[in-house]
Amino acid sequence: MAILVFDIGGTAIKYGLVSDEFEILEASESPTADSDANKGSAQGVLSFLSEKMAEYKGRYDAIGISTAGQVDFNRGYIVYGTDNIPGFSDTDMRGIFEEKFGVPVAVDNDVNCAGLGEAHFGAGKGSDYFLCLTYGTGVGGAIYLNGDIFRGDKSAAGEFGHIMTHAGGKDCNCGRKGCYEAYASCRALTDRVSEHFGRYMSGREIFKPENLEHPFIKKALDEWEDEIVYGLISLSYIFNPPLIILGGGIMSEVLLANHIREKLISRVGVNYQGVRVEQARLRNKAGMLGAAYIAKQRLDSLK
Numbered sequence: 034m035a036i037l038v039f040d041i042g043g044t045a046i047k048y049g050l051v052s053d054e055f056e057i058l059e060a061s062e063s064p065t066a067d068s069d070a071n072k073g074s075a076q077g078v079l080s081f082l083s084e085k086m087a088e089y090k091g092r093y094d095a096i097g098i099s100t101a102g103q104v105d106f107n108r109g110y111i112v113y114g115t116d117n118i119p120g121f122s123d124t125d126m127r128g129i130f131e132e133k134f135g136v137p138v139a140v141d142n143d144v145n146c147a148g149l150g151e152a153h154f155g156a157g158k159g160s161d162y163f164l165c166l167t168y169g170t171g172v173g174g175a176i177y178l179n180g181d182i183f184r185g186d187k188s189a190a191g192e193f194g195h196i197m198t199h200a201g202g203k204d205c206n207c208g209r210k211g212c213y214e215a216y217a218s219c220r221a222l223t224d225r226v227s228e229h230f231g232r233y234m235s236g237r238e239i240f241k242p243e244n245l246e247h248p249f250i251k252k253a254l255d256e257w258e259d260e261i262v263y264g265l266i267s268l269s270y271i272f273n274p275p276l277i278i279l280g281g282g283i284m285s286e287v288l289l290a291n292h293i294r295e296k297l298i299s300r301v302g303v304n305y306q307g308v309r310v311e312q313a314r315l316r317n318k319a320g321m322l323g324a325a326y327i328a329k330q331r332l333d334s335l336k
């Protein structure tokens with residue numbers, strides 16, 4: 034038995050086959066938007082998925098899809114897409130593909146899938162309660178509770194990027210002001226540093242040893258870490274989690290994870306200081322493995 038998985042992000046769609054032992058058998062990647070004008074739109078993404086499902090036909094028993102945006106997990110329905118994939122909102126993804134390919138299809142948002150991946154195969158293995166946050170263009174969150182994702186009333190729980198840390202502050206993509214991700218996302222850091230130097234600097238470049246000595250970068254990084262920690266302090270007081278997993282490419286920087294851990298633990302009350310702060314382990318495989326996990330769950334539930 035195998036599962037066909039897709040991990041739809043703002044810049045790339047990863048896809049491949051995963052075994053029922055959750056081993057990645059094959060993996061490829063394609064840009065979400067390229068020279069083909071149709072791609073990058075909802076229609077373009079759906080036809081790309083459809084093409085691959087047809088290409089792999091006969092080699093899978095279920096399909097798992099991890100996607101950016103807000104997903105109603107119970108219906109496998111895209112409630113709200115992202116700016117990167119225009120027109121993705123209100124798409125009955127599960128309905129469309131189950132009807133067309135005749136196998137169970139499961140859909141969830143990318144951070145929930147990453148959280149599930151980490152829960153079963155990564156930094157959360159063995160824990161039945163943790164928070165997972167990803168820092169990239171925005172900030173995503175997942176609440177893993179009693180051995181499953183806690184999804185809330187409309188499958189929208191854990192949108193930590195939009196808790197308000199600066200009332201009346203900077204504009205956020207969600208249309209409100211002062212959200213956590215406007216200050217704590219990787220983009221908030223790269224925007225600030227790039228503006229100062231008059232050219233784009235990626236997170237990876239900022240963390241080069243020679244750049245870490247630069248006084249402006251030092252200051253910007255220190256303040257950015259504080260912004261990250263402000264949000265984590267509030268989350269610690271709400272959830273009192275035993276474990277916080279930090280994901281997103283930038284969090285592979287050991288120095289950063291260490292600073293966040295030290296700052297968080299020194300700034301919360303004694304009941305919250307036992308929290309373990311760990312880097313995500315699965316990196317870019319988390320989404321695909323999480324997608325495989327929900328697909329297997331759906332397959333089993335229909336048996």
Ligand SMILES: [Zn+2]
Pocket residue numbers: 194195205206207208209212
């Ligand atoms: Zn927001």
